[in-house]
Amino acid sequence: MSTEVTLDCRMDKVHEECGVFGFYDNDGFDVARLTYYGLYALQHRGQESAGIAVNDDGEFLCHKDLGLVPEVFSDLILNNLKGTMAVGHVRYSTKGGNMRENAQPLVNKYVKGTLALAHNGNLINGAKLRNELEKNGAIFHTTIDSEVIMYKLAQERIRSHSIEQAMLRAMDSLQGAYSIVLMSPRKLMGARDPYGFRPLCIGKMKNSYILSSETCALENLGAEFIREVEPGEVVVIDHNGIRSIKNEQAQKRAKICIFEHIYFARPDSEIQGASVYEMRKLMGRHLAKDFPVEADLVFGVPDSGLCAAIGYAEESGIPYGYGFVKNRYIGRTFIQPTQAQREQSVNIKLNVVKSAVRGKRVVMVDDSIVRGTTCANIIRELKEGGAKEVHLMISSPPFMWPCYFGTDIPSRDVLMAVQYSVEEMRQKIGADTLGFLSMEAIKEIAQNLNCDYCDACFSGKYAVPVPNEANKMEFE
């Protein structure tokens, strides 16, 4: 929910790969501007690049660049993006350097005209498909899976009657997670992989249709939530209205990534029937039940731990408060302190509210532990600030396995929970208590969902065959 996530917690947070958005206008709306606000509401899903493609009676115009939504688009640019359909994208990327080419939506010419594609997720067999295509003479301009998907669409289109049929057929060869918004000269489409790992929902605003990764973007536009795109479904919106076709491999119930509810999604979104905010509060309540401590104050690490902290406070009866002030002004251009300055204690982002923690036994709630380094720093500062005890509650089970479905959970060898027992972790981090949400708690909380869920990063139980950990790198 905040810019800083990618900027200075980079080493110790897991990131979502993308947010997607689409708009099909039947009311004379300014589609580029509404897509701008839609992407702005989805900014937490990706802060490294942003893009909008519009379709003006078959003519496509696209603007995209590195940066936050308000950095990439100016009034002038939005004024030039006229049309009756739009596709938008925000992206998080682990790839460094000047990769402007990798910004989405991708806009390509193919045998039937032009296509614009925005993609959230990750293909398990992306590298394999890319390889096969190259062996047949394909050239690639980017290093992203979206270009592989685009190629498959172009090839399937040759033997299909329609682009939506091509999308359905492409699903047979695309393995992994993908929630896609696709725009052809006459249609706006949404597609979700047969497992439904990543969210994608349909909204309506007067007579116009919206596709969005999360419902918060619908709420921000004052649009109505219709339903979620189902696993393996292709939703087609055109001048005939909305209709749907489905891939045969489609699972009955989505296996939504449970980390959407734990951390990725905005608290005001509802995903697969459950309020993210309420889910997080429940996680906090479970932690309070499983790890009761004597303490004077409960607070969350802003912003990822705030909602679960409220649940913990409610369940435990320990007063809720603030432990930190977080500086909100960081943007792309912020100059990080040097290592030398950090050693001089220059600490620009989170500041302990000393008057609040001094002499107190505190419960601090956060969403997860990756490498453990940030946690350790924060706890040290709390103790330097006068906290007598720090009880750390984590609103997820320990990360034990890599993710192949669109998040950047790193290889096992850097995951703290792979290397150490919980008690060892507690000691290394310097916490007086360290509690993780249990798999059972997840299971119980997940009953609020209208579908199944993927918890492979905790359990190692992947819904589909995945490559060996040793080979993980080649799939990135």
Next chain:
Amino acid sequence: MSTEVTLDCRMDKVHEECGVFGFYDNDGFDVARLTYYGLYALQHRGQESAGIAVNDDGEFLCHKDLGLVPEVFSDLILNNLKGTMAVGHVRYSTKGGNMRENAQPLVNKYVKGTLALAHNGNLINGAKLRNELEKNGAIFHTTIDSEVIMYKLAQERIRSHSIEQAMLRAMDSLQGAYSIVLMSPRKLMGARDPYGFRPLCIGKMKNSYILSSETCALENLGAEFIREVEPGEVVVIDHNGIRSIKNEQAQKRAKICIFEHIYFARPDSEIQGASVYEMRKLMGRHLAKDFPVEADLVFGVPDSGLCAAIGYAEESGIPYGYGFVKNRYIGRTFIQPTQAQREQSVNIKLNVVKSAVRGKRVVMVDDSIVRGTTCANIIRELKEGGAKEVHLMISSPPFMWPCYFGTDIPSRDVLMAVQYSVEEMRQKIGADTLGFLSMEAIKEIAQNLNCDYCDACFSGKYAVPVPNEANKMEFE
């Protein structure tokens, strides 16, 4: 504490005018970069321009421009700002247009070389002094009081032995609020008006000295808080260390602006002996005592009402939670929705967490009411989101009088509390309860301060003679 304050609450929030910072190096620190982090910690005090002047053995270099601290300074620029002293400034301004000239610090040549000046506050007799100077042939490049102060310094310097004496003498003619950081070729100085309306404190980092509007900037740098600059005091830092002289009109106890504790300052700062965070919690507690209601949920309007809401929740025993999600990504370049889009319910900044408020009786805490329009909108949205009752608690008394000391409380004719009774306000805003903090509560809470306070905006009791309201405009 957040960028957005100036951007979309512009019509319904009161603003601080500025933050000031100074650094005198005795340890080989990178003064420009540390001033950058200091200003970054003070960013909440002014988001419209930022500037740093450094002094390299008598040679002054200055960079300043419109924008946030990270927007104004790049790595390259900071690298060029070499020196052993620095003065920094962040500014909020009610003046529109391209006023790059008004950015601070001001750097001027005068009879004794160069001076750099950063100023927080407002002169009551600024226009009068400007007039007198012009009648004697003065020319002005800016429209800010700081240039008037600079002129007075230049004139007093002619008949003084030192720049600090000149500063002391200038105090005799400067009426109003000013906390100043001043840099001459060999000295860094801090000065505070004889009433001490605005904060200014002294810090130390190894053997180097810091001046800062608030202590949070010291904490961010890992510096030690020494003490506050006293009313009417001029603190001089040079190669002999730190020393102090005092104006004869100086009050014994500062009359700190109480709105610093209510809203302006960062919660993690301590001002005049009191933690801002604790003061705000106390305000919430008082509201809970004075306006007890039956309710299911307490929350604050982010970010201005959050701390007081915690106090209210604690005192009342009603659960604390979230009512809104606030989008944090807004920067200077964000494109606001048009009026037409707003009417289509495009609502990009605050979003109600419907699952949290649905069917609930809620207590919402905010810091103040100016025109009342934003409050009314927020309450309407809460009710549309399903809240059964909305009890609004304001952690300050009603604004009844203009401020002449450095905030932009508007003229009386637009202040809602001047035009309506509290009951009328409640009805217009659509709240089920409307409670304001009482003057008695302020008085009691203020016992935590080590000084007096100014509450003229609530009481109309000004510490110094002020012009008629009718004439207010000429003082702006």
Next chain:
Amino acid sequence: MSTEVTLDCRMDKVHEECGVFGFYDNDGFDVARLTYYGLYALQHRGQESAGIAVNDDGEFLCHKDLGLVPEVFSDLILNNLKGTMAVGHVRYSTKGGNMRENAQPLVNKYVKGTLALAHNGNLINGAKLRNELEKNGAIFHTTIDSEVIMYKLAQERIRSHSIEQAMLRAMDSLQGAYSIVLMSPRKLMGARDPYGFRPLCIGKMKNSYILSSETCALENLGAEFIREVEPGEVVVIDHNGIRSIKNEQAQKRAKICIFEHIYFARPDSEIQGASVYEMRKLMGRHLAKDFPVEADLVFGVPDSGLCAAIGYAEESGIPYGYGFVKNRYIGRTFIQPTQAQREQSVNIKLNVVKSAVRGKRVVMVDDSIVRGTTCANIIRELKEGGAKEVHLMISSPPFMWPCYFGTDIPSRDVLMAVQYSVEEMRQKIGADTLGFLSMEAIKEIAQNLNCDYCDACFSGKYAVPVPNEANKMEFE
């Protein structure tokens, strides 16, 4: 040779499409920076985008954008472009809008790694090839022929032993004009179509090799001119040195575009054995012989007519001088006068030197007439400035036919010479004499070349089959 060409003569000048450059380092040179200077020397061949790709031991980095060479590259960007090979490109484009995608070099992944390609010229069968590729599932990111060439290379590479063999084979299907610089992980290559329409030469600097559209870039770098790449030749530079293979369809003698000597190339370049400057002077001399007039002053239209004007003055004995001052400061961002302002006589680029032309009979030399509008304006201004007679000499025959080989000579229906006789043109333009260089003169002058030439835009005699004029649009 000047920025303005593309900016305000846009309607009445013919443009070259591109300049290409390559560098293979064996001496530890800064390849990006030398390519920057090389492109800067070729800037006259394209002012709309610029790009450099470097190869650092197989890793490719590319930076390109819309703008002039000095606008696109900063010191910081050049510092990041480290490597031992580089490919550069400057581009002129008739396509409007934000076409950053079309900037070159193209950098693509394919079955054998990465390729970077810079292209000058135009394919006759570009649209046809694109179509065929799309029918087999290809997707296109750009609208330029270079991407078609890249695809053909990728496909031919599958059945070839080397990238240079693939290039040679691709020549069999690529029809039209192309001078290419190509970079693979280990090789830098230059290729020229079997007719050699566009120039491409080889240079050497110590032990390092250079490929460049023109020799002026070699001179600017202090490099030695080795020879021209021959028609249908692929030159390969790698750690074994330089070697060459040749397509079987290669013509013995290049059919260089004669308009390179008339207008496109820089006067200080030598192309196909002839100095551009001397060729232009000869054209002027021929005009003086064929169209002798009584006059007091000869001058050229800056900068395109200056060299030929010197030849005319020499041959005729009429004094050479200046007729205009040309404002040199125009850049990308220059704001053109509005139509209303132009009618108020606001005239910002060329200004008549009235003292020079007042009362004089003048001979004005220019390189060509497209639509005739600019000529007419200039002559009117000369006469308003006091010129008694204006004798217009054009150092080329009349444009009668479109070009399919890389220049933007427009369709026949806008060419003045297609619509009117020379006498009618003279009257419409308002000249007292109008002389065009004859085809015979071209033939005689071209004896200085070491090859044949293409004059199809004058003669309609195309070296290869071209589409009907009616179909021209599809080839653009």
Next chain:
Amino acid sequence: MSTEVTLDCRMDKVHEECGVFGFYDNDGFDVARLTYYGLYALQHRGQESAGIAVNDDGEFLCHKDLGLVPEVFSDLILNNLKGTMAVGHVRYSTKGGNMRENAQPLVNKYVKGTLALAHNGNLINGAKLRNELEKNGAIFHTTIDSEVIMYKLAQERIRSHSIEQAMLRAMDSLQGAYSIVLMSPRKLMGARDPYGFRPLCIGKMKNSYILSSETCALENLGAEFIREVEPGEVVVIDHNGIRSIKNEQAQKRAKICIFEHIYFARPDSEIQGASVYEMRKLMGRHLAKDFPVEADLVFGVPDSGLCAAIGYAEESGIPYGYGFVKNRYIGRTFIQPTQAQREQSVNIKLNVVKSAVRGKRVVMVDDSIVRGTTCANIIRELKEGGAKEVHLMISSPPFMWPCYFGTDIPSRDVLMAVQYSVEEMRQKIGADTLGFLSMEAIKEIAQNLNCDYCDACFSGKYAVPVPNEANKMEFE
């Protein structure tokens, strides 16, 4: 006349300090845009900063920054500069660093409202006046003389009836060269020092008035030249039309800086009754008479020697041609070759046309020699390019004395002509002949002027007392 002058001949060219422009509208013209074109025509007089101030019924708006006119102003900015009067300025500055503050016009508030001032020239007693002002309490924001003039105006205004009277009185204390355009709330004024060192002329466009450093700006706007502002004259334009008052010290005949005709002004301007182009041709003719040589080719160093070269060619009968091609694309951001690269012969700006000079005896004409280094390089390159002999003709006498009137001729100790005899210079430069224009020739040519002239940089005869050379630095 070209951007490059300030960029790479920096060490060996003399620079004009500024160009000024003013517009008083009576016809509904877009004053900002016309001032933009006016400044664009004067760009050769200063390339380091540009600014425009407009006056909208007494409200002043100003935009100025470092850069060329097209770099400083965008369409958006010009659209915001609405008004009925404008003052514009382009500036050359020898002062390095980020001196945005020194850009003009200066806009200041003073006792009678607002003033905008643009200044071309240099005060001899600027430092002295600045000192006196500071002793009386003045503060300075800039280091330019214009601020001193502004102060004097503000002080004189107190005891004058009008701003024009104040200007006239200020002249009594301002010593040196100044051509000023001044804008008060109701008047546009032009003023020229009592000696008239720098040009300033009056134009008319329909019923609107223009003030401009040179006539070329009038021609570019299609305006009519009225007359020159006279020495010591203040011209006042307001709703009553145009009127004039004169300082008592005013000389009858201006002492125009003769270097305006030699180098500074644009060839298409007329200054003090003489065409700059014709004057330069005459200089070339005199050189041909005084230094006849046997040669095959005459050319000028672009652009400063081109006009005189034409005169030399005409008088001598030796053919005129090109010796160099000059790359025109250099802008502010061009990255100069490093010293190492220069030693590798990277030579990006002037390139010898080898085919033109090979085996030839050439006459090269340039405007002046300052340090002699550039000349020597150019001659070396010509000889390396095959020139058999190089006869260098300089269209001015040798620089022997500093200038105190607005050009940056350096101190005597770096002037080549101060250190060496002409024969020694010839040898050092490597020329076969070195001819300088004689003082007698200047005198004869100057008969075309309608006034006297200042040739102090050649003769040492200053029209007014100047400081000792030893003290020159303090006057800069």
